[in-house]
Amino acid sequence: MNKLNTTLVILTLNELEGMRVIMPQINKDWVDQIIIVDGGSTDGTIEFARKSGYFVHIQRKPGLRNAYMEIYDLIEGDILITFSPDGNSVSEMIPPLIKKMEEGYDMVIVSRYKDGAKSYDDDFITAFGNWFFTNTINLLFGSEYTDAMVMFRAYKKSLIKDLALDKDETYTPEKWFCTNISWEPILSVRAAKRKLRLGEIPGDEPPRIGGERKLQVIRWGGAYFVQFLREIFYWK
Secondary structure, eight states: OOOOOEEEEEEESSOHHHHHHHGGGSOGGGSSEEEEEESOOOSSHHHHHHHTTOEEEEOSSSSHHHHHHHTGGGOOOSEEEEEOTTTTSOGGGHHHHHHHHTTTOSEEEEESSSTTOOBSSOOHHHHHHHHHHHHHHHHHHOOOOSOSSOSOEEEETHHHHHTTTTOGGGGHHHHHTTSOOOSHHHHHHHHHHTTOOEEEEEOOBOOOOSSOOOOOHHHHHHHHHHHHHHHHHHOO
């Protein structure tokens, strides 16, 4: 079992209420580096994070994948964990997530639907959407995911370049829907297409704590679905 150098990336946008609850639960010794990436909070999130001793990068361009790319050169870990501090991601799952990666996986997902795990934040629309998109990916690309869409996961930093997640042309469908999409779903797709070693561990998703849900159901759903269909022919 190999010890991995790990960076925890925490995405924030007006998440002060959740940060106050979740951040004290994270043991800084679990990982080698913690980066807070903030989308321009105005509720005190940035000040709270800095006062708590965390490095904060304030992103210049909107969208989650732009946030990731802006800190790409700051990521010291070989392994990247993406985490939401709004209560949806359970901090206690970080050590088992790292332990699973140490078994030699390229990516490990904390699945909300594996082995009895449950999302307590889902409504009918999001539950159906997660089921539909995960099964679409499995059908089109021969994978066996139970949760292909979730943010909370660990993966090798090298996949960002290897799977062309850093290329704007990868996300062309988002322009057609006038939105910005993240790269977790396309990461799931391209990792499956490459036949990488992929794993999942079960982990509940509690209800979010405060803040506002940023989900754009129609725009994101349309962009992701077109992106998946495009992947059949577009990228090898």
